[in-house]
Amino acid sequence: FDFNLFFFPILFCLIGAILSIFVLKILNCLKTKIVNNILKTGLISTVCVNAFAAFLLCKLFLNNCYFYNKYIFTNNTIFLCICVGLIVNLLVNYATKYFTDCNYSPVKFIIQQSKSGHATNVLAGLCMGMQSLIFPVLILIFGMFICYALCGFFGIALCGMGLLSTTMF
Numbered sequence: 001f002d003f004n005l006f007f008f009p010i011l012f013c014l015i016g017a018i019l020s021i022f023v024l025k026i027l028n029c030l031k032t033k034i035v036n037n038i039l040k041t042g043l044i045s046t047v048c049v050n051a052f053a054a055f056l057l058c059k060l061f062l063n064n065c066y067f068y069n070k071y072i073f074t075n076n077t078i079f080l081c082i083c084v085g086l087i088v089n090l091l092v093n094y095a096t097k098y099f100t101d102c103n104y105s106p107v108k109f110i111i112q113q114s115k116s117g118h119a120t121n122v123l124a125g126l127c128m129g130m131q132s133l134i135f136p137v138l139i140l141i142f143g144m145f146i147c148y149a150l151c152g153f154f155g156i157a158l159c160g161m162g163l164l165s166t167t168m169f
Contacts, residue, residue: 004061008078011061012165013164015053016166016168017168019046019049020167023042024042043090043166043169044090046169047086047087047089050162050165051082051083054086055079058076058082062078073151073154077151080150081155081159082158082161082165084143084146085161086162086165088139088142088143091139092140095135095139096132099132106131110124110128147159
């Protein structure tokens with residue numbers, strides 16, 4: 001039992017939350033009227049800062065190798081699992097943006113269907129709502145599969161930690 005491996009997720013989530021708030025404070029100083037650009041810039045910069053923090057924590061805080069059953073955890077596999085979680089976070093965000101932004105076809109379809117009445121509006125919204133779940137679920141499953149192949153169930157936990165490290169933003 002290694003205490004560094006036990007406290008690593010807690011420490012990374014704490015540092016990720018602090019860095020996310022720090023990026024939010026920096027972006028708050030920018031006085032711009034376009035909120036979408038601030039959100040996109042903030043999310044990408046928060047993911048990059050958290051990836052750099054994960055790299056530093058893996059190199060400074062963890063030892064080289066950990067063995068558990070058939071899995072070998074190294075600094076690199078732990079870092080890759082966190083990065084997969086951060087990339088999954090970005091992809092789920094962009095999939096959500098596609099289904100909720102007025103510039104893309106799902107919202108235009110709902111607008112078009114709402115011209116013919118209330119029932120078609122509700123059915124079109126229900127249809128797009130169900131379709132909007134396909135891509136995020138597939139992205140999450142693919143990310144979990146990659147992390148399980150790298151570090152087993154601990155890799156899935158690290159992927160979730162990478163997903164949730166940008167939650168404060």
